[in-house]
Amino acid sequence: MTYILRRLGFYLIAAWVSLTLNFFIPRFAPGDPASALQARFQGKLEPSAMAAMKVAFGLTDEPLHVQYFTYVKNLLRGDLGTSIAYFPAPVSEVIGKALLWTLFLAGLAVLVSFALGTLLGILTAWKRGSWLDSVAPPTFIFLGAFPYFWMAMLLLYALGFVGGWFPLLHAHSSHLSPSLSLEFIGDALYHAVLPAGSIVIASLGGWLLSMRNTMIGVLSEDYITMAQAKGLSERRVMLHYAARNALLPNVTGFGMALGFVLSGSLLTEIVFSYPGQGYLLFEAVKSQDYPLMQGLFLSITVAVLAANWLVDIAYVWLDPRTRS
Amino acid sequence: MSFFRQLLSNRKANIGLTLLGVFVLIATIGPYLVRDASEFLTTPLSPPDSEFWLGSTSQGQDVFAQTIVGARTSLLIGFLVGIVVVAIGATVGIAAGFFGGWVDDVLSLLTNVFLIIPGLPLAVVLAAYLEAGPVSIAFVLILTGWAWNARVIRAQTLSLRRKDFVAAAIVAGESRLRIMFFEILPNMTSLIVSGFIGATVYAIGAQVGLEFLALGDVSKVTWGTNLYWAANNQALLTESWWTIVPTGVCVALVGFALVMINFAIDEITNPRLRSEGGWKAVVRAAGVTPGFSTPVLRRGSLADSNALADSSAPALSKEAS
Amino acid sequence: MSSDEPTSTVQDTAVSSSPAARGETARAVDGEPPILRVEGLTKYFQVGGGLRPKQLRALNDVSFTLRRGEVISLVGESGSGKSTVLKMLSRLEQPTSGRILFKGRDLLAEEPRSASLSYRGQVQMIFQDPFGSLNPVHTVAYHLERPLVRHRKATTPEELRRKVLELLHTVGLNPPEEFAAKHPHQMSGGQRQRVAIARALAVDPDVILADEPISMLDVSIRMGVLNLMDELKRSRGIGYLYVTHDIASARYIGDRTIVMYAGHMVEGGSSEELLDSPAHPYTKLLLEAVPDPRGNIFRELPAKSGAPQLVDPPPGCPFAPRCPEVMDVCRRESPRPVQLRRRDPGAPERFVRCHLYEEDQAPPVGEALGEA
Amino acid sequence: LATLLPLTGCSKRKAPEHEPGVAVVVPSTRATWIRNFNPFFESQARWPAAAGIYEPLVIFNRATGEFVPWLATAWRWEDDNRTMVLTIREGVKWSDGEPFTPRDVVFTFELMKKFPALDQSGAWNRLEGVSAEGNEVRFAFKRPFVLPALYLLGERPIVAEHVWRNVDDPVKFSDPEPVGTGPFTRVLSFKTQVYELGKNPNYWQPGKPKLDVIRVPAFAGNEQQALSIIRGEVDWSAAFLPAIDRIFVAKDPEHHGYHFPSLEGTVMLYPNTQRPPLDDVRVRKAISHALERERIVRIAMQGYTRVADATAFSDLYARYHDPRVLEEEGDWTKYDVARAEALLDEAGLRRGEDGIRRLPDGRPLKLDLNCVVGWSDWIIAAQIMVKNLQAVGIDSTLRTYEFGAYFNRLQTGDFDLSISWSDGGATPFVFYQRLMSKDTVRPVGQAAESNWHRFSSARADELLEAFAAASDPEEQQRLASELQREYVRHAPTLPLFPGPTWGQYNTKRIKGFPTKDNPYAPLAPYKSPGHLLTLVELEPVTKASSGQAQN
Amino acid sequence: MSSTPPPAASRARPGEPLLSVRDLCVEYVTPTGPVRAVDRVSFEIGRGQVFGLAGESGSGKSTAAMAAMRLLQPPAVITGGEVHYEGRDVLAMGEDELRAFRWKEIALVFQSAMNALNPVLTVGAQIADVIERHENVSSAQALERAAELLALVGIESSRLRSYPHQLSGGMRQRVVIAIALALNPPLLFMDEPTTALDVVVQKEILQQIAELKERLGFSILFITHDLSLMLEFCDTVGILYAGRLCEVAPAKELFANPQHPYTRGLMRSFPELHGPKQRIEGIPGSPPDMRSPPSGCRFHPRCSVAIPVCDQEQPQLITLAAPALARAVGAETDTPDAPVGQQRGHRVACHVAAQTAGSSDV
Ligand SMILES: Nc1ncnc2c1ncn2[C@@H]1O[C@H](COP(=O)(O)OP(=O)(O)OP(=O)(O)O)[C@@H](O)[C@H]1O
Ligand SMILES: Nc1ncnc2c1ncn2[C@@H]1O[C@H](COP(=O)(O)OP(=O)(O)OP(=O)(O)O)[C@@H](O)[C@H]1O
Ligand SMILES: [Mg+2]
Ligand SMILES: [Mg+2]
DSSP, rough: HHHHHHHHHHHHHHHHHHHHHHHHHHHTTTTOOOHHHHHHHOOOSSSHHHHHHHHTTTTOOOOHHHHHHHHHHHHTTOOOOOTTTTTTTTTHHHHHHHHHHHHHHHHHHHHHHHHHHHHHHHHHHHHHTTHHHHHHHHHHHHHHEEEHHHHHHHHHHIIIIIISSSOOOOSSSSOOOSOOOHHHHHHHHHHHHHHHHHHHHHHHHOOOOOOOOHHHHHHHSSHHHHHHTOOOOOIIIIIIIIHHHHHHHHHHHHHHHHHHHHHHHHHHHHTTTTTTTHHHHHHHHTOOHHHHHHHHHHHHHHHHHHHHHHHHOOOOOOOHGGGG | HHHHHHHHHHHHHHHHHHHHHHHHHHHHOOOOOOOTTTSOSTTTTTOSSSSSSOOOOOOOOBHHHHHHHHHHHHHHHHHHHHHHHHHHHHHHHHHHHOOHHHHHHHHHHHHHHHHSOOHHHHHHHHHSOOSSSSSHEEEEEHHHOOOOOOHHHHHHHHHHHHHHHHHHHHHHHHOOOIIIIIIIIIHHHHHHHHHHHHHHHHHHHHHHHHHTTSSTTSSOOOOOHHHHHHHHHTTTHHHHHHHHGGHHHHHHHHHHHHHHHHHHHHHHHOGGGOOHHHHHHHHHHHOOOSSSSOOOSSSSOHHHHHHHHHSOOGGGGGGGG | OOOGGGOOOOOOOSSOTTTTTTGGGGGGGGGGGOOOOEEEEEEEESSOSSSSSSEEEEEEEEEEEOOOTTTEEEEESTTTTTHHHHHHTTTSOSEEEEEETTTEEEHHHSSSSSSHHHHTTTTTEEEETTTTSOOSEEEEEEHHHHHHHHTTTSHHHHHHHHHHHHHHHHOOOSHHHHTTOOOGGOOHHHHHHHHHHHHHHHTTTHHHEEEEETSSOHHHHHHHHHHHHHHHHHHHHHHHEEEEEEHHHHHHSSSSSEEETEEEEEEEEEEHHHHHHHHHHHHHHOOOOOTTTTTTTOOOOOSOOOOOBBBBBBBSSSTTTOOOTTTTTHHHHHOEEEEEOSSSTTTTTEEEEOOTOOBBBBBOSSSSSOOO | OHHHHHHHHHHHHHSOOOTTTTTEEEEOSSOOOOOOOTTOOOTOTTIIIIIISEESSSSEETTTTTTEEEEEEEEEEETEEEEEEEEOSSOOTTTOOOOOOOOHHHHHHHHHHOOGGGGGGGGGEEEEEEEEEETEEEEESSSSOOHHHHHHHHHHHEOHHHHHHTTTTTTTTTOOSSSSSEEEEEEEOOSSSSEEEEETOOSTTTTTTOEEEEEEESSSSSSHHHHHHHHHHSSSOOOHHHHHHHHTTSSSTTTTOOOOOOOOOOEEEOOTTTSSSTTSSHHHHHHHHOOOOOHHHISSSSTSSOOTTTOOOGGGOOOOOOOOHHHHHTTSSSSSSSHHHHHHTTTOOOBBSSSBOOOOTTTEEEEEEEEETOOHHHHHHHEEEEEEETTTOOEEEEEEEEEHHHHHHHTTTSEEEEOOOOOOOOOOOHHHHHHOOOOGGGOOOOSSSTTTTTTOOOOHHHHHHHHHHOOOOHHHHHHHHHHHHHHHHHSEEEEEOOOOOOOOOEETTTOOOOOSSSOOOOTTSSSSTTTTHHTOOOEEEHHHHHHHOOO | OTTTTOOOGOOOOOOOOOOOEEEEEEEEEETTEEEEEEEEEEEOOOOEEEEEEEEEEESHHHHHHHEEEEEOOTEEEEEEEEEEETEEEEEGHHHHHHHHHTTTEEEEEEHHHHSSSSSSSHHHHHHHHHHHHOOOOOOHHHHHHHHHHHHTTTOOOGGGOOGGSSOOOHHHHHHHHHHHHHTTOSSSEETTTTSOOOOHHHHHHHHHHHHHHHHHHHEEEEEEHHHHHHHHOEEEEEEEEETTEEEEEEHHHHHOOOOHHHHHHHHHHHHOSSSOOOOOOOOSSOOOTTTTSSSSSSGGGTTTTTOOOGGGGGGOOBOOOHHHHHHHHHHHOOOOOHHHHHOOOOOOHHHHHHHHHHHHHO
């Protein structure tokens, strides 16, 4: 338990560092949100409009550290500020739904990829040298070497545009409103097939390899030989003795990967017009929307940290050795 | 060193190294052999033909030349980031692992924080605010990429530090720096190499991604900007696959080559991973299907020399009464 | 601790050719100051971390004296603190309290944080695992050159080379030229351990701390290494602290043997006397448990197995919970060391930490195994 | 994954639900929608809040160069051209049924005065006061300001006093349920991916709008948007489509169409006239002659626009364009390397051994060309220009900066050459003011809103002042010609091509779009408030014709 | 243990050993060629007997034992010999047959208990699953049996729910023994079951095993490199050197009268606990590299009494003539009712020993 609490403390520090970084980096750069707005309209914005926007956005000339403390103070009160790119919506509102969609997409992708990759890893390791083992790893390594977005674009084009089998964009059909109905969930899943699929294809190889490697390591442990010698069924040895142990190091990787995919789905989201955080962030960066950037960073960081924390807990649950 | 010799004799490593070698060669001398990659030469979006092997972009640039020239910056950044990331990771990791105590506390906190900070978003934010260009991208990738190596190397240092040869070096009166870099570091060759490769893969991929997002200098010809331009000009809608496929495949091939090398390193450092090809061949040759139980191959199916040597001795049954 | 008394000269008691008995220790003349004296050495490790870290009492009040050309064997079960003693003396770990007097100098006072190069040049160590103690990436020559260079034992490359070959020859690795170029993995365990010894010898030390140097070696080559150590003791007057859990080898090479239990020295004295007439119940148990080809497997052990509690230990004797002869006082009070009467007055002093004994009482005789 | 297919049903994919009377419009690329109809922030509000939900007094029709009366029916100048009087349309009702009155106009402008953040056009920099009299509103100016005034004030959206009076902070007000006078005032649904506006049943133009609903989906990327447009899922959009004839029009030539008139300002190469040798007009003209504008337009702009001439005018100012000036002063936008070399030689910049020209002090002539990261058309243009400059012996390098940095350099005058836009207001006044007036020049190091090249001429200032006060069209025309002459003579900036506006349509379900043949208004849906002219004209294709079109 | 079936003794045909290994050869396929780790090893284990295999690290003890159970993993192959268990040919068994055979007939106790227990399953589950698998019982019954088994090795049944890491080394080793006894097999292979343990714990466990053996009547193949332990614990002992058996004899006989120079060397490698201190030398040199073993007698490079034939010809394992035995040990000779392992008496594979002691070609 203290382990979990200690991790929690660490996560708080990590969150703070990442937020602080995110506060200062954009502010040390030239330009401000108003000129960024100008950029978005490619100069079609009147200078007077820019002046007015600066007033509206409440851009101050206070020294940075003062701004920083205000920012931290507001943050602690749960006030993320007002978005600039989506003026005058509060950042929390802009982020809210996007976060859910990103979590859904990334979560789905990671889960599927982890499950499939792990399963393949188990099977390839168990049947070493079989045709599956000689085909699957190199294939998925090769597929995984393609850039995420490249894969996404290709899938989109081939299966969505040319084939017409999958929707081209968005997280759900526009005639449906988010609800927990079966229809909506099915629709959301259907929309997630291509974007999640491209992430899955790109990341499956990693899971496969790491699982296969740990699994092979575990397979040469004495307790596996002993389990075999005990005459247990292959399934039981493979799953309860080998895979269960080989899974442990992979679970840690799982937390990392969740974080990675959460942030890495950015490109996929852009390709699929997926209303998640990735594209928001990109837009926030482009329009120097400090508050939104901070908000997004906060939510991504918190999501990543939460994922890691959950994994920590899962690890404790999975590995009796960490419980004492 | 035997590690490198082993690497050279591994089949997977050979595939990877050969492939990588080809690309390095392309990156080094290729640009001198092709047309000016940024010149607007021909009809936009002309499909591959005998003159323009991979067709032209929507601006009429030579895709073949762009693919070749793009390799240079992309690989350069990849390797540069790989080297620096490993150097930082190794220094931080070894220092943390070796000194322990508060040094370790501070360094591993830093490492873990950087590990857990969402890398790509940070990279996007950073890249957006630095002067656009390969150097900035490299910087961003280094900043967001070093932590993983530091962590791995720290863990390895911790286990090496417990090894008696480190204690022996201390007892022999060696200085700490010497122990860190002459006793511990050389024992992590494979880890460093695989960390370097991993970082390179990451760097190439992330660079391509960032440039694709127009966060690089799109006036330079790199793999990332090639894809940026292709996407920007709706390569797929205009059905000009040749502007997007070659670069994507090249990125994948380089990634594949690097991962294969890492795969091989895993096999070398972890003998358990090595394939049982020889064993399987022997067993299969004897007409036995390999299963869990030890196969029984009767009468000297292995190394006939052995069997011969033994057959000179009278059969053992002699002593049986 | 009474062992500091500048007492005994070890005499050749038994007429035997055993190295320990053959009496090179006789050179440890009365009056010559001991090389190494340890007083009240204590080591607590922090364990558990978190909010309430606990103390693991790995060593409690350990004191002994090592003289030139003397071998002290430390025996005891796993976790009894043998290695910890060596780590303190090699300055790999910092003692919690206590004093280490090296050639009369108070080490911890003079070099509080880490050992000086000069100390490193006089106290060397041999580790248990001959593979682990040699760096797999370096050649044998490198391993021997480093201490020579570091401690300025050789100035020119030729001299360096000569000394390396000399060392290899000394430890019986012939031909030295061939071995100098080898990597650790190209040698057998015994050869590796010889290299480790050669490395320790390179700086011409006065004391060698040997932590189970033979336990990882094949049985057939163990004696070779032990005998080599013994020869070096005789020819160079090196003092050894020899840690082992193999009591027979402790006796074989050790002039004196100290038995440790739960970080306490529970009994000590001349190796032969100690093993022939063990006084402490734990020593008896240990001896009883040693496999003996002549023995009867069903012979009852005097006590049960069980690990002592090192974190928050109960008061009293650490062995009390397992002791067959336990008395009330044992659970209350930690026993003080008691001097026992020696069979041979010339032998090193004999002590035991047990409430069963009184000062100058004679140890129980020969009850260990019928023979002797 | 395959198991999901039956769950959702493939059939649904085939025909995107598209009821008659619904127009799908994609005015801009945005990942998600945030409910904000506050019309003051045109750049932030959901389309078409500023002109469509709310409405302006007049609309400048860029396609025709004329002002179209809207909520105001007429305008006139009084008081030595210092007061503009607008007659307010009668019989207009707010969508909640309240009548629209001149009070609302006054309220709106006073709100803008009270909250400068709302004054996006900077009206109160010029205005002295606003008042209502009967069905007229009087705008008092500090100085005569005839030409731009209508544009400045008339296109502001007018809000309802009875609603906005109660808004605490109109700057942060997101106006979720707008009450406007426009054709589409009802928010039927609002989701992050798409929102729908229903028509205003009380709209003041009888029989309009003819559409029932406009639906605006969100697209994060161009790729996506383009895919949807090509598939015919969108009726009206403003995307950049490469090879548009092939990938869009050819897909359904009967219904798909586009129209890219040049109704923006002109994209130019700005030389920093404070930095020798760019202070020398010969050098500037030489550089201009060296540029292959045809190629730039063909490659960078995919031929979607034309090359600019030396007046720098886009189609927006066609009315004022005076070709005689070009004849008399010479058009230095013609690609002519020989002339460029000659001018450079004449300016004393002779080629060195290495082929690079030398400044009088012997240093090589190096000119960096600044551009924005990721602005692909400009970058290609810049790449071509860099090559052009190298060809005439100028050691030129392309530097791309992130917009913030780029803009900062531009504004503070920290550049040699920089590609950038120019103003595209209703008259050439502001356009030339920002290119040649002393008022707009700021010292190097200080951020300038315009005139980044930092050029001014006394003659230009004179002409501009007269122009601002002239209400006689002939006089205006004459002054415009003189301004053109002044510009062509000094070549303060080097125009490249007029900026095109983008617009595609699909007449399968909706008809009435402006086309090349009938450019009654700008097609671009993002050109506010001009798009309102189009919006009220769109009508559903009737059942009979649509049925035929679908097969 | 009332519920366990009686040991398989009833199935026994008199006079036949329980396990008989003949000329067993095992090779490892390595990149540099095959390594013959076990070379023509023959031994027999009678009912109720403890047969010990001793030898240095790498001499092939584990390989031989595991091969007899067909448990060796790649790259090992069995290249010759026979293994008969109660007359059944183990080397001819198929995969399924082996699965049923193992543990039921021969169970295995691994060297390191920590590694032999699955760290993520409770001790109870690991005992129960073997019972469930082989015997048609419910999991509740299996757990009940598991508790009984734990009690048998002296661990309270509350430990059923413990994970391996929660137990001390000695307890873990006992758990492994309990698992091995779960099906009450007639034969137990014990591969260095106590090397990782303290002497006291080691002694306790060995005593416990010996006691169980008496009670349940199983036989043991006991592997160790500790000769003293071997002699103390086993009835008959085989000494392996570099993959070959160099001497097989009853423990007492071997102790009193070692014939092979290697055995003698080994005996001389253990200092005495008592009595006069003597300098002892061990054996010079080091064990051979199995990838290129010496020709002839594999021990000859380290042998002090080697004769020319030693590096030419591989010595055969011959039974020493009774007279030689009598000379050495006294009157002890084979008796018809003696356990099978001892009937063969004292065998040695050494040219020198064969010359001096003379062989008995019965
Ligand atoms: N760094 C450390 N942190 C915490 N506890 C330690 C540390 N080092 C040793 N200990 C503990 O101190 C006690 C003594 O350990 P030590 O290594 O000295 O035993 P040992 O007698 O050498 O045992 P072995 O025979 O197993 O080598 C043990 O209980 C051990 O767990
Ligand atoms: N997987 C393998 N590949 C190649 N050689 C092997 C392999 N496993 C074992 N060997 C070789 O087989 C020989 C016998 O090994 P084995 O494990 O049977 O020895 P052992 O007598 O049990 O030793 P220990 O006392 O160390 O357990 C050794 O020389 C070893 O090098
Ligand atoms: Mg120790
Ligand atoms: Mg073994």
